[in-house]
Amino acid sequence: MRETSGRLLRLLPLLQAHRDWPGTELADRLGVTTRTVRRDVDRLRALGYPVHAAMGPAGGYRLGAGAELPPLLLDDDEAVAVTIALHTSGSEEASLRALSKLSRVLPSRLRHRVAALEASMLALPVRGPEVAAAVLTRVSAAIRAAETLRFDYVSHDGTSSRRAVEPHRLVSWGRRWYLVGWDTGRRDWRTFRADRLSLRTPNGPRFAHRDPPDGDLTAYLTRKMGREMWPYRAVLKLHAPAAAVAGRVEGEVTPIDSRSCRLELASDSWDIVAFVVGMLDVPFEVESPPELTERLEVLSTRYAAAVRSR
Missing domain, CATH: 3.30.70 (Alpha-Beta Plaits)
Known part of the structure; x- marks a missing residue:
């Protein structure tokens, strides 16, 4: 059983390499038969990993996306990087829960590396207003699905308005998150502070994505952000x-x-x-x-x- 578990831990990183693996090549890498590879793939599927298989000469195995998040396998450097990122991300509840889970399972050698990094870093109190992960997720989903967002918005002077916007991009600028989109009511591009959005349901009609403003979103934001967002x-x-x-x-x-x-x-x-x-x-x-x-x-x-x- 221990040998099988160790082999699964060697198989998973290979599948995470985002490529198709012929069964024979995986068998050679692991030093087993193709039949053993098939059994190990079935074990990974039972754990929640959506491993897809294609038959024929050009077939093979590929790790895809599933309905739920399976257990993740991180190497030492990845685990340290994720832990440090969560430490410095702020106090958003989801970040704290993820940090707590990861910290409990870190091996001793990695805890020492994280502690050394924390002791040598200075985290200045420059965090901006927090944005719920659910808001960023919903906005991102609307961008991908090309669905109009409907929301209430509060400007910097406290004025409230109701908007219908074709979302284009989420932008992390300085200490804040912004939504860039085409305001259907004002017939122009606008930028909105994500922490001032109150999303309404359901989303509005679908739309065809427009070319970025000025043909270059980065140049547009550099020129317009200060004027439109900072009072x-x-x-x-x-x-x-x-x-x-x-x-x-x-x-x-x-x-x-x-x-x-x-x-x-x-x-x-x-x-x-x-x-x-x-x-x-x-x-x-x-x-x-x-x-x-x-x-x-x-x-x-x-x-x-x-x-x-x-």
């Missing part, structure tokens, strides 16, 4: 060439002349805008809004007082 938006004139600024900040940089450029920047607060601009270490002027100028005056007074106190 604090500023326009500044920097006394430096655009080439000296571009790539150093997540904002839209437009040349004015050979010695200056315009920076459109968005963030969670005016303090972060001030910090980012200060890190550029170039002279600048605030073009808008006046609220940023007022905040800079407060900060400059505070910094000046700190200098005078020396």
Whole structure:
């Protein structure tokens, strides 16, 4: 029995390689007969692994997807990577349950590796708002099935609205999850914070997937995300060439002349805008809004007082 179990643990990684395996090749790899391979495949099926078999000269075995999740077999590096990822993923209940299950079965040698990694890492408190796994799963399923999502949405200023959206992609940006989709009511592309969605049932009609906005989703998000999703938006004139600024900040940089450029920047607060601009270490002027100028005056007074106190 122990020999059979050990052979199953050698057979499973071979099947997980996402390729078709002729029975004769599996038998050679395992040092057994093709009849033994068939019996071992039947044992894996009994454990919940959906192993598909094709007959004929081009046939073989392939591990497919089933209705339920069977037991997983991870090598040492994979087990450590998954454990660390769960440790740093936040406090979402599903993550904590998975971490608890995995931690209980880790061998001692792997617990030591995980402990060493945890001791050498610093997890900064920068987690964004949590999004239930069920929400991400439902949105992903609607994208794959090309079904219109119906949901209630709360914008950053607290305004509520009901939306019907053809979902295009889920995007992890910074500390948040976003949905990018075609808003059927507004006839335009929109981005939505996933933590502000209240999904309605059932989904709406099916649709044909559109080409990504601007032909390039990454470029679109880089240009539009700050404007549409972050409430604090500023326009500044920097006394430096655009080439000296571009790539150093997540904002839209437009040349004015050979010695200056315009920076459109968005963030969670005016303090972060001030910090980012200060890190550029170039002279600048605030073009808008006046609220940023007022905040800079407060900060400059505070910094000046700190200098005078020396």
